[in-house]
Amino acid sequence: MAPFLLELELFGIRLCPWTWLAYTLAGLVHIALILNLVAVGALIFIWLERKISGRIQDRLGPTRVGGKFGWLQTLADGIKLLTKEDLMPEQADGFLFKIAPYVSFCASIGAFIAIPFAGGAYPWISQHLNAGVFFVLAVLGLEVFGVILAGYSSASKWSLFGAMREAAQVVSYEVPLGMCIVVPVLIAGSLDLVVIGDRQAGWFTNWLIFHDPFTFITFWVYFTCAIASVNRAPFDLAEAESELVAGFHTEYSGLRWSFFFMAEYGSMLSVSMLAAILFLGGWHGPIPVADLLGLQPENGFALGYLGQLLGATNVILKGTIGVCVMMWVRWTLPRLRIDQVMTTCLKYCTPIAAVMFLGATVWLFNWPGKNFFGLLDVPAAVYEISDGASGGEQIPSVVTPADRVAFEASTETKNKRENL
Amino acid sequence: MINLPANPMLFANLLTEPVGVAHYVTVGAVLFVCGALCMATKRNALGVLMGIELVLNGANLNFIAFGSPYLRSDAHNLGLDGQLMALFVIVLAAAEAAVALAIALNFYNNHDSIDVDRAAQLRG
């Protein structure tokens, strides 16, 4: 490196080249990985969707492009979309119309910032956030803005209808979704996704879906709400082609339209991965292969890396399975009406989630430290991990009534002492 | 006696020195004033509502700044109280938005307009 770069100054600030280069590179690596995951994932999922829908409808799906199974069909479609003319309605609000797909896409990708791909002491996560669950949920909630803006700015009534449905639906479904997410958070005692995931280390019996009957039901409620919140059938009212032409993206074509598409598949993957981390053990397989083989960071970098890679594969695989289930649901269930959608949310999902939340709380109070429907003890290692990760303070991960009384008593006496 | 402290650090070196509460308060003040002006100049009731949101956010930012350990280290730090206050503000803002929206929609139903200047029946 030329020496003058080391001396580079701008407005009295020494631009130390190594520092900012390192920061930029680290950021770029994360961005590249996430972008690739979403883009390549979308590529595969679209192909997968065609194949699955084909099988469900007793046909073959794509068979020609790129070999017998039509591997490259999506790529060919992508090239077609790239070369399509980029249309914009004359009356559209140009600025919002152009920016809407990117808003959606950014929100969809942004969720991956806080989703861990592997946990442990050195989690694979681009930004380890203390309140990761909330962050993911919040960013996913932003996706609806792209849809709403697209719907409004297209100056088309189909788009506007689609967007309004979407707005109503997303706002409503965030309530049960949040309630469902609170249940694993309650059990793990943390909002940190890495901690929640590592709470389920070991055999599949430790998975939170099997923690108690309430979490088991919660998982299905969560999955239902997740499907609704990413606008997949049977909740895809926003783009109901039988009534609204194509809903909010009626007026879009070419690359912009494909951004919406990628955003949709990206958020499908992210809610599925979130489900995997919250309920399905995250990066821990049903059988703790990595532990059994000793693929831990303590045994050296290479082995630890291998273990993490295995974990990442686990998470992505679980996410993919989740996406496949969504596809399965899409091609087998009929679309609901908007009033049915709202009824499902407000009359079924929300009360169920609330009851599950209460039930899980009660269960946790009565059988603390028990797993697998209260049959097994939680391994001691899990406690250590969750305690260590929650800041090392003297707070039990699960606050029992006795704990609280003791804590309050101590603070009260302290207060009294100070008052005297 | 009031005087702008003659501290050149205020204006230079913002890139190389940590920011303080005052900088956060400045951003909060900009948000607050923009919000207040929105309330004062927009004729659309929903625009007024957006102004309120901005005002609340400006205040929220101040709470966060007063409580942040990175911005001031003395004993007057609000600590977690700042964050808790901000939480309450957010929650109440949500409630306020719901009610205000309901009022706006009702107004729209009754008057077929969303112009707050037409809502002057309470004139004395």
Next chain:
Amino acid sequence: MDAIYWPSFFFLLFGGLACAFAVAVLLSSNIVRMAFYLVLSLAATAGLMFLAGAEFVGAMQLMIYVGGTLVLLIFGVMLTSQERFVEMHTWAGDWVKGFLAGGALLFVLIYAAFSIPAWRGIERATVEAIPAQKSVTPIAMGLLGARTDAPDRSGYLLPFEIVSVHLLVVLVGAAYLARAKRSRESKIV
């Protein structure tokens, strides 16, 4: 001559974005664009909160405010978005009056902020020595009435309960206010 302090850089970035979009909200006359700029401004504010070490509040801001309140707001915009309400002209006199008053207020606020020496930031070395703090659990404990961070301060159990009840009342009230008018016939039938 120091190297760049990155948190300050990001503060400038997010702060600038928040202010710029807030001004855009103010100056834009199109209600839908206003909503869009508001979203961006509030998101940037959430970024500032993350920077100040308030992760939970930042996430809440993104979720409740941006994801919930604003979607609601935009929903309202769409329900009322007739041609004549999307762009409403404000009198130039109102603008200027507003800017005069607002400018004075802004000046006063910034002036006050910078006239307090303790608010002008602390040494870089001191800041870098502060350990990363986790705030979620203490906030939760605070809301339940037990302060772990500062035992001599009071908890927030009662306000929490009040807010909860208030929220419930508000939601019921809002639903009542905004309810659709039912036609008489359906009652008879």
Next chain:
Amino acid sequence: MTAWLVPLASFVLIVLFGKFMGPHGKGAGYLSVLAIVTSAILSLIALFGVWLPNHELPTPTHHTGEPASAGGDTKTSAGGEHAEHPNNAPPSAYFGNWYSLGEFGKLKLTIGYYIDSLTLGMFCMVGIIASCVHFYALGYMHDELHEPFVDHEVTLTSGEHLHRKGRFYRFFQYLSLFCFSMFGIVISGNLAMVFVFWELVGICSYFLIGFYIERHSASTAANKAFIVNRVGDFGMLIGMMALWSSVGTFAFGDLKNKEGDVVEVGLFSQLRTEENHYHLAPTQEIIAEESRMTGEPASAGGATESPTNKPGQWLLLIAGVGIFCGCVGKSAQFPLHVWLPDAMEGPTPVSALVHSATMVAAGVYLVGRFYPVFTPETLLVIAYIGCITLLIAATIAITATDIKRVLAYSTVSQLGYMMLSLGLGGWVAGMFHLITHAFFKGLLFLCSGSVIHAVHTNDMTQMGGLRKKMPITAYTMLVGCLAIIGAGIPLSNFGLSGYYSKDAIIEQAWSFANANPQHQILKWAPIAGAMITAFYMFRLWYLTFAGKPRDQHRFDHAHESPRVMTTPLIVLAIFAVAIGWPIFHVTDLLEQGRPVGTQATTHGELLTALVIPDEHLSHEPAIKTPAGIAAFCTAAAGLLLATVIYLWRMLNPDELKQSFKPVHAFLWNKWYFDELYHYLFVLPTKGIASIASWFDRGIIDSILHGSAAICRTGSKVVDSLFDQTMVDGTVDTFASGTWNFGLWLRRLQTGSLRQYVMFIVVGTVLLFVMITFAQSYLTPS
């Protein structure tokens, strides 16, 4: 120093032979131009050829205590300075007498000279601008060469326009006389001579304003200017008398014989003696004079006085304020600013030369020249007058639609800046602004003249879009506008000329306000003024040159001015851009002319809390940085506002006018100053006259009638007082008071949500302001 006399020669020649010079006196113009160019060249030679080789410029580094006095023939050598009293020695200057008019006791009236770097700087500035204006006038006054000249603005009773002989030569004759007088003021060696030339420029101004004597407005404006100036001159006379009776001399410098010994001690040396380390101290004569007037016994020596009794200070204050009164009149400061805008009735070259660049600056120059005599209290008065002037004039300029009147108010405002700066102790800053302002304001006026020449109207509402028709004028005017608002890169050392001088003034204001927290307003006024300046200057530019033509007929007939007019524009534009650049060392030249004893931080004697800070303190980065940023931000804000309203048309000016109707009317009518003076001075004068006549005729009768009427009404009063007023009245008043209060409160309840928000915001700000004031004024510090 023959540069001074050349215009006189030209004047005399034109007076005598003007009519015979070429067709319609065209040669007079060329003669006059020749004379002034000679003067300008001689001035430049004097500066660069004579002065600078002998007097090394002080190094531009600040905090150097004293300016270098390197010349071999300086009056007083620097020295004898105490470390704890750092104050500068008198600047090097040539002083002498040419001719003694007469001696009255110890007072001598002489024609003398006092030449220092300030004199030379002023000489060059006046010479260059006057040359440009003369050239310009050759083109602008071209109409006067036609025979007969038709004045379209004067309609005779017969309905025809006035036809008269051209007065081309007479115009140049006045201009030459004016230049001579102006040079005279600058070069004067004593106060009496200043006063003589002072009146001479006054009379030239009178002639030139009333050049179109047939126009009613022009002749009234000339009268108004003359009369208003007399008011100021009256004060100046008082000041002169106060000085004369106490000090006994009018001379600025010390007179030396050939051996270099001091023969007669001048004004400055008496008041700021070397023994006193050049601090201002009243002499024994002043103390004696004051005690004679007040009747108190004179106490010997000024050193052991109690702080409440400062002998001689009051007299010095009176002298200073008196002299300043003259400057107020000449420089059109509040409250005597009313004549300058009306003076725009004169031809535009006159406005450019006389009423913006030079003559009105003479007042500022005199304050600068007389600086050693001013006590800190006087300076405070000057500062407040300047502050008020700059704000009032700037606000009026916002609403004016006459292009020249906008510039005239701008001039008043800028003169206020200079006065403010001088009053705050920023001597170099004020003088620097005087010089830069002369260039860019001269440029602006000539540009406006070019526009008026093209469209034959002064009214900006009939212009617009002229940029395409007259690009040179438009862009030179843009340069002038940018220079006047102080465009530059903040915190750097690059900008147009106004950037340096205006920033220097604002820095000094901040420095002053930091030293005197009770005078915060002086800190914010120039900042606010900068914003308003930017607004109205660009309002002017946008209305004139940008947008669409508002009067198609005038637009179609517009054309670029001839080269004889555009060349001076370009020359002045170059000066307006570059004169402030540090490579030209204008500030260093001025620094060299810094008057004796004005360097150090001084404290008030009568107002002990008053501190006039050392000017060099204002270059500290702690002041320079925020002041520079504030100045830039406000100017940018003003520019932006003008752009928003007049270029982008985002805000409708008519709506603004409508909703600020009272404010607009207030500004449109120039704060009702003319009306106020009408009621305060004109009507009372008339009233006194009528009272006298009434007294003659009616007083006796009235007494008789009155006594009868008193008896009659007395009984009525007793009846109504008790029965109706006291008993009924109390109840009625109470009821109606409540009712009215309710009615008044009702108006607050507008029902408008947006107004309520505004109330809250305004209330908050007011609360803050009140608390702040209460804190700073009520709490004992």
